[in-house]
Amino acid sequence: MKKILIVDDSKFWRLVLENLLSKNGYEVIISENAMQAIDMALKEYPDVIISDCNMPGISGLQLCLYVRSIPAFRNAGIVVLTGSDDVINAFWAEHSGANKFVSKLLPIDELERTILNFVQQDFYADKNLRTFSFNNIYDVLEQKMRMEILNREILSLIQFARDEYYVIKELRSFLANFSYFESCALLVLSPVEGRIYNFGFELQKSILKDILIKKLEKPLEQSNWSYTGNYGPNITVSEDTIYYTVEYQENEIGVIAFSNVSEVRNLVKVLTDAKDSISLLFNTLNTFREFKVASTIDGLTGLFNKKELLRFLEETHTLFKKSGRTYFVAMFDIDNFKKINDTYGHLVGDETLKIVARILKEAVSERGIAGRYGGEEFTIILTKTTKEETVEIIESILQKVRTTEFPHGRCTISSGVVSSEEYQSPTEVLKAADELLYIAKKSGKDRAAYMFLPNRSELKEFIQVEHQEQT
Known part of the structure; x- marks a missing residue:
C-alpha cells in the first residue's frame, strides 16, 4: 500500500x-x-x-x-x-x-x-x-549547506580551466580534505585527447591507462594521450583501490582512482554530492582542450602545427638564452614523397605522413616537441638532451623509418640538425636546420647532417663547399 x-x-x-x-x-x-x-x-x-x-x-x-x-x-x-x-x-x-x-x-x-x-x-x-x-530538518539544512559549499569550491576552479594541471592538482588537494588517500590518478577524456594525471601510483603508464579505461562502459577510442606525473615499474594495483566515473550528459568523460583510502564513506559521499560540479568541471577542461587542439594541432598527423612550433621555438629560445642553456632543432623531410603521392595516391601519402609523425612523437617523448612544419616536412625541438643524446635520437628515428613497413613499401627520411649555440634569433636556428636538411638531401638522402657551429658565417661556408662538391 x-x-x-x-x-x-x-x-x-x-x-x-x-x-x-x-x-x-x-x-x-x-x-x-x-x-x-x-x-x-x-x-x-x-x-x-x-x-x-x-x-x-x-x-x-x-x-x-x-x-x-x-x-x-x-x-x-x-x-x-x-x-x-x-x-x-x-x-x-x-x-x-x-x-x-x-x-x-x-x-x-x-x-x-x-x-x-x-x-x-x-x-x-x-x-x-x-x-x-x-x-530531522536541521540535518537536511546542514546537508544543503554542505552541498552548496562543495559545489562552490569545485566550480571556482573553472576560472583556471586554461591551466588544466593546476585545476587537477587543486581538485585533488580539495578532495584530500575529506579523507586521506595514498595515491590518486585522474583520467580526463575528450574526443581529441586522453590525459592522465598521476599522483602516487607506482604503475607503468600503459598499465594505469588500461586500468582507468576499463572502468568505463563505452570509452572513446584515443590515438593521442598525454601523461603527467611520476610513474613506476609496477603492473598491478592494490585491491582496495576505489574508482569514481565522471559523466556529463550521459557521456563518460573521466575516472578518478584512489588507493588506501582511510575514510571511504566520507570520500564517496563528497564525490556523490558534488557529482554535477565535478562533471561540469571536467567538461569545461575538455572544451578548453578541444579549442587548444584545434588551434595548435595538425589535423592529419596529430603533431603540433607550424604556428605552435614557431611559438614554442620563440619561447624556448628566449628562455634558454637567458639561462645560457642549449636546445636542438632538427628538420625532417620524407624522401621522394611526391613520387609516393603520384604513384599510390594521396590516401597512401597521408598514411605515410601519419606513420612518420608517430615515429617522431614516440622518439621525442617528454624531451621536447614534434610538429608538422608543412607538407612532408617535420620539425622536432629538443630541450632536455645533450649533443650526444640528440644524435642518438635522430639516428634512431632514421633507423625506425627504414625498418617500418609502410603501405607502399620502404620509406626513408632526411634530416638537418643544429644546436642553438650562439644563434641570436630562433629564425636563424630554424633556417640553419633547414639548410642542413638541404645538404642531407643533396648528399644522397636517408641521412642526417649535423652542424653545431658557433655562428652563421661558418655554416654558410660549409654549405657552399657542400654545394660545390655536389656539382
Whole structure:
C-alpha cells in the first residue's frame, strides 16, 4: 500500500485530501507545515507527497528542494497545489524537484481525478537508502549547506580551466580534505585527447591507462594521450583501490582512482554530492582542450602545427638564452614523397605522413616537441638532451623509418640538425636546420647532417663547399 504525506496549513484542504485518498485505499499521514513534514518524511518515508505551495515558514517549493536532496526520495512523487494568489517563477518551478503543479481552483471532480491519476503512477521512497538519510530538518539544512559549499569550491576552479594541471592538482588537494588517500590518478577524456594525471601510483603508464579505461562502459577510442606525473615499474594495483566515473550528459568523460583510502564513506559521499560540479568541471577542461587542439594541432598527423612550433621555438629560445642553456632543432623531410603521392595516391601519402609523425612523437617523448612544419616536412625541438643524446635520437628515428613497413613499401627520411649555440634569433636556428636538411638531401638522402657551429658565417661556408662538391 502506498503511503502518502499531505502537507497543508489549511485544515479544510487537509480533510478534503485525506478523505479522497483514504477512501481509495491509500495510507495517509498529515502535516500542518513543511518543517513538521520533513521530520515526518524522515520517519515514515512516504511514496508520494502532496504539498500546498504557499505556507508559513518553509514554502512548498523549498520543501521540494529539501526532500529531493535526500537519496531515499529521488523516485518519490511530489505534487504542489497552488492557489489563486500563488505566483511561481517558471525556472524555479522546473528546478524545484516537484513532478507536477495542480491548481486548487480546478472543479473538485477534475482536481480529485488529477490527484488520483498522479498517485497511481510508479512513485516510491527507496527505504534501502535510509542509512544515507537524515534525522530531522536541521540535518537536511546542514546537508544543503554542505552541498552548496562543495559545489562552490569545485566550480571556482573553472576560472583556471586554461591551466588544466593546476585545476587537477587543486581538485585533488580539495578532495584530500575529506579523507586521506595514498595515491590518486585522474583520467580526463575528450574526443581529441586522453590525459592522465598521476599522483602516487607506482604503475607503468600503459598499465594505469588500461586500468582507468576499463572502468568505463563505452570509452572513446584515443590515438593521442598525454601523461603527467611520476610513474613506476609496477603492473598491478592494490585491491582496495576505489574508482569514481565522471559523466556529463550521459557521456563518460573521466575516472578518478584512489588507493588506501582511510575514510571511504566520507570520500564517496563528497564525490556523490558534488557529482554535477565535478562533471561540469571536467567538461569545461575538455572544451578548453578541444579549442587548444584545434588551434595548435595538425589535423592529419596529430603533431603540433607550424604556428605552435614557431611559438614554442620563440619561447624556448628566449628562455634558454637567458639561462645560457642549449636546445636542438632538427628538420625532417620524407624522401621522394611526391613520387609516393603520384604513384599510390594521396590516401597512401597521408598514411605515410601519419606513420612518420608517430615515429617522431614516440622518439621525442617528454624531451621536447614534434610538429608538422608543412607538407612532408617535420620539425622536432629538443630541450632536455645533450649533443650526444640528440644524435642518438635522430639516428634512431632514421633507423625506425627504414625498418617500418609502410603501405607502399620502404620509406626513408632526411634530416638537418643544429644546436642553438650562439644563434641570436630562433629564425636563424630554424633556417640553419633547414639548410642542413638541404645538404642531407643533396648528399644522397636517408641521412642526417649535423652542424653545431658557433655562428652563421661558418655554416654558410660549409654549405657552399657542400654545394660545390655536389656539382
